Amino acid sequence: MNEQESSTTPNLLPEPTLRRLPWYLAYVAMLKHEGVEKVSSRRLAEDLAVDASQIAKDLSFLKIKGKTRIGYDLAELEETLKQFLGFASTHNAVMVGAGSLGAALMCDSGLNHYGLNIVAGIDTNPQLADTCIKGIPVFPPSELSQLVKRLDIQIGIIAVPVEQAQDVADSLVGAGIKALWNFTPRRIRVKPGIVVSNTSIYSHLAVMYNRLANIETPRVQ
Amino acid sequence: MNEQESSTTPNLLPEPTLRRLPWYLAYVAMLKHEGVEKVSSRRLAEDLAVDASQIAKDLSFLKIKGKTRIGYDLAELEETLKQFLGFASTHNAVMVGAGSLGAALMCDSGLNHYGLNIVAGIDTNPQLADTCIKGIPVFPPSELSQLVKRLDIQIGIIAVPVEQAQDVADSLVGAGIKALWNFTPRRIRVKPGIVVSNTSIYSHLAVMYNRLANIETPRVQ
Secondary structure (H helix, E strand, O other), X not given: OOOHHHHHOOOOOOHXXXXXXXXXXXXXXXXXXXXXXXXXXXXXXHHHOOOHHHHHHHHHOOOOOOEOOOEEEXXXXXHHHHHHHOOOOOEEEEEEOOOHHHHHHHHOHHHHHOOEEEEEEEOOOOOOOOOEEOOEEEEOHXXXXXXXXXXXXXXXXXXXXXXXXXXXXXXXXXXXXXXEEEOOOOOOOOOOOOEEEEXXXXXXXXXXXXXXXHHHOOOOO | OOOHXXXXXXXXXXXXXXXXXXXXXXXXXXXXXXXXXXXXXXXXXXXXXOOHHHHHHHHHOOOOOOEXXXXXXXXXXXXXXXXXXXXXXXXXXXXXXXXXXXXXXXXXXXXXXOOEEEEEEEOOOOOOOOOEEOOEEEEOHHHHHHHHHHOOOOEEEEOOOHHHHHHHHHHHHHOOOOEEEEOOOOOOOOOOOOEEEEOOHHHHHHHHHHHHHHHHOOOOO
16 A cells, blocks of 8 residues: 555545455345344454454444444445445456456456456557457557546556566556556555555465465474 | 464564565566676665665575675575475465356466466356366365365365355365465454465455545545
8 A cells, every 4th residue: 555645644544444344344245145134243253253342443434333232233334334445336447467367357257346347458469459358348558548538447457467567557657547456566666646555466375385384394494 | 364373383484574575576586587687685675665674684584695795696586585485386276166256366377377286176056067267177066075185285265255255164174275265355264273365355445445535535524
């Protein structure tokens, strides 16, 4: 995340809270699906393995309060969480790099359920440009600027080879994009006022391998 | 991550370090690709926007030291990082849930470059079971246990609908899996000694939407 933002904007939630809210939403949606109507803060805390006081604090940012002895109303909780998290609105995005990971993400309809609307792909490969992936048209990089304007795109997703990540970030920002979702392991740099979210899938792998190796040979070396 | 592990195992690196190392690797690989042979710690620090002392500390876990006035040898640095991060070895994995996101990840050849070898998929949908996705065979859930043994699978990737996540985690652990990579927004619970890595793509979206909304209307409400 772009840390410059946190000091100047009042609605900015702490990132740990923002990361927990989708867990709550997933859990609440599941209970509701099972026909449950209310949930106590104690059950929430137990099932999610998060402190009850932490949950209460997180939900207070959304102005949601549980009722004594009744708990939270699930329908209300789900709706408020969805609205608050932005999953109920549509955010137009462009996928830069429609190769392996990029194409995979374009095929993931799950992103759509969470309000991300990938309206176009960009790829330097002339064999990909002018094709469609899951109905989403792919364009050459020269089209970027006018696509961003024409399709009202706010989010640029970066799924290019690592050595191109910074250049792509620069051209996305140049085209007027306000938020970058970076899937490369490269740390990109942007001017203040641009949101950067890093999802480094491969970093998670490294953490997992390390933990796994230490389970297997817990006291060697 | 399973926090029980951190207190008992000596090789366990701090997670922030483990997450930075793949950035260093990506950057080093890029410089090497450009024909560069040495890099000073100052340039590393500047280009990665990480404190030079932090980089030195992170790399000291790998017993890598830069040479005064010369810096780090890139070939050595790349090789050591790759080995250390486990990207140079093969880790067999099963993908549970070969639907939208699961199939997408099975198609991402990038994972393979980072040592993750998805050898099988599992899906309850009889139309998916007994097919192949990018050459990887998909089986019904009843085959899980014997697949894990036969194919020496250590890692289970969870990409099922959220309400099935805990059940899938339980059956993976029951089948002998040691590490779970959870792509659902559900917080799964496991017995001590099992590694859990959460990659909640949708949580990252929530953080991004929130930051974006605050850029756009910085002082409203």
